[in-house]
Amino acid sequence: MTDSRLADLATRLPALRLLTDAADLEHYGRDWTRRWAPAPLAIALPASVEEVQEVMRWASGHGVAVVPSGGRTGLSGGAVAANGELVLSLERMNRMLAFDPVDRTLTVQAGMPLQALQDAAKAHGLVYPVDFAARGSCTIGGNIATNAGGIRVIRYGNTREWIAGLTVVTAAGERLELNRGLIKNSSGYDLRQLMIASEGTLGIVVEATVRLTNPPPPAQVMLLALPDLDALMQVFALFQSRLLLQAFEFFTDVALRHVLAHGAQRALDGDYPYYVVTEFDAADEAAQEAALAAFEAGVEQGWILDGVIAQSEAQAAALWRLREGITESVAPRKPYKNDVSVRISAVPAFLQAMQELLGREYPQFEVVWFGHIGDGNLHINVLKPDDLDDAAFIAQCEQVTKRLAATLQQFGGSISAEHGIGLVKLPYLDSTRGAAEIALMRGVRRAFDPQGILNPGKLFAPEPI
Numbered sequence: 001m002t003d004s005r006l007a008d009l010a011t012r013l014p015a016l017r018l019l020t021d022a023a024d025l026e027h028y029g030r031d032w033t034r035r036w037a038p039a040p041l042a043i044a045l046p047a048s049v050e051e052v053q054e055v056m057r058w059a060s061g062h063g064v065a066v067v068p069s070g071g072r073t074g075l076s077g078g079a080v081a082a083n084g085e086l087v088l089s090l091e092r093m094n095r096m097l098a099f100d101p102v103d104r105t106l107t108v109q110a111g112m113p114l115q116a117l118q119d120a121a122k123a124h125g126l127v128y129p130v131d132f133a134a135r136g137s138c139t140i141g142g143n144i145a146t147n148a149g150g151i152r153v154i155r156y157g158n159t160r161e162w163i164a165g166l167t168v169v170t171a172a173g174e175r176l177e178l179n180r181g182l183i184k185n186s187s188g189y190d191l192r193q194l195m196i197a198s199e200g201t202l203g204i205v206v207e208a209t210v211r212l213t214n215p216p217p218p219a220q221v222m223l224l225a226l227p228d229l230d231a232l233m234q235v236f237a238l239f240q241s242r243l244l245l246q247a248f249e250f251f252t253d254v255a256l257r258h259v260l261a262h263g264a265q266r267a268l269d270g271d272y273p274y275y276v277v278t279e280f281d282a283a284d285e286a287a288q289e290a291a292l293a294a295f296e297a298g299v300e301q302g303w304i305l306d307g308v309i310a311q312s313e314a315q316a317a318a319l320w321r322l323r324e325g326i327t328e329s330v331a332p333r334k335p336y337k338n339d340v341s342v343r344i345s346a347v348p349a350f351l352q353a354m355q356e357l358l359g360r361e362y363p364q365f366e367v368v369w370f371g372h373i374g375d376g377n378l379h380i381n382v383l384k385p386d387d388l389d390d391a392a393f394i395a396q397c398e399q400v401t402k403r404l405a406a407t408l409q410q411f412g413g414s415i416s417a418e419h420g421i422g423l424v425k426l427p428y429l430d431s432t433r434g435a436a437e438i439a440l441m442r443g444v445r446r447a448f449d450p451q452g453i454l455n456p457g458k459l460f461a462p463e464p465i
Helices: 004-012 022-028 049-062 114-123 140-146 191-195 229-242 253-261 285-301 313-324 326-333 344-361 390-411 426-431 435-448
Strands: 017-019 042-045 066-069 086-089 096-100 105-109 163-169 175-178 204-211 219-226 245-252 274-281 306-309 336-341 366-372 377-383
Touching: 004 017, 004 049, 017 022, 022 042, 049 066, 049 086, 049 163, 049 204, 066 204, 096 114, 105 114, 105 163, 114 140, 140 204, 163 191, 175 191, 219 229, 219 285, 219 313, 229 245, 229 274, 229 285, 229 344, 245 253, 245 313, 253 274, 253 313, 253 326, 253 366, 274 285, 274 313, 285 306, 313 326, 326 366, 326 377, 336 390, 344 377, 344 390, 390 426, 426 435
Parallel strands: 042 086, 066 086
Antiparallel strands: 017 042, 096 105, 105 204, 163 175, 163 204, 219 274, 219 306, 245 274, 245 366, 336 377, 366 377
């Protein structure tokens, strides 16, 4: 605490928890990318909105850059502090603040983990339906910062659709109350929606009012084995036309091998090139018969080679683990990740183009594919060989990402579907957004943060002030 700026912060906020130990700096200064060496100035852990405001007033006065921090489960480098920034972690601000049974909303602090938010909704007989594998560690503030999607976008949409109101602290320490839970509000710009997916570059989300909905009807989970990529979209169209889908997720045989090696249980006897985990409403016997009929139709067409339907909650969880366990199972191989999206109708042609590109450009690398077919979001994980150092591996992958970005541009897709631009995708923003659009985005940022102290270097490169 020898830095005079930190001494001033401690004087202003004597109750503020402030960490400077090397282990804490490393822990809070990085996210799941693990590509940049963390080097923050310190870690601030405020316990109230007022403390966040005072931290930002201090940062603005001293010109100290601030990196907002939630669960740090992102894969774009959006929560990395590698250049002497103050990390502002909201993990202590993790409480439920209010439940409104009439509006069916829940107001929580931004540091609340997604799983805790879902449990709180369930305690009131309702659900917060946005969901993904990192639910136990990611936070609602981080979900909002990246407009996270996950495995049930096909049914419920992204985080954006469920945010009724936000409390935000600006770079200058001002407190903004955005939308206040209103359903209809045509009184000018919706700054709430502007904050969503802004990656902490416009303000710090400190509280959120989220909409809740009724629990879905009983569901069933099915694992399908498919022969090729063409069958993937055929089966999706078939099931979508006959069933009320909650999720439709695909992965490859390569992904399955890693998950099985990580402890998951095999569900089908044979080995197949592609797999789908799908979840659908099965409230009555008619819905279950429709699912069986859809499966049989897929088999008759040659689109489905094998399959199994869960007979219990435990079996359903085991099938879901085959998909949700992929990221954790490949983590030791330090994968280079791409999280991309195209329109659902463009998925078949894009998959074919990417299969050819990866086969040509990555012949020496193991590539793990999986994704959310129902919303056009695909995850590409290139696994680092043990005998190749990190820098050389990333350099080779970056060369192909340039071609990937160009391909996405041709298909009208996005280089980042649900993890943000952060640091990782910084060079490729212009493949998704036009020059005039980026210029306007920069102007918005300058309006909210003239000094450029909020999460600098993320989303787009910092400009001279």
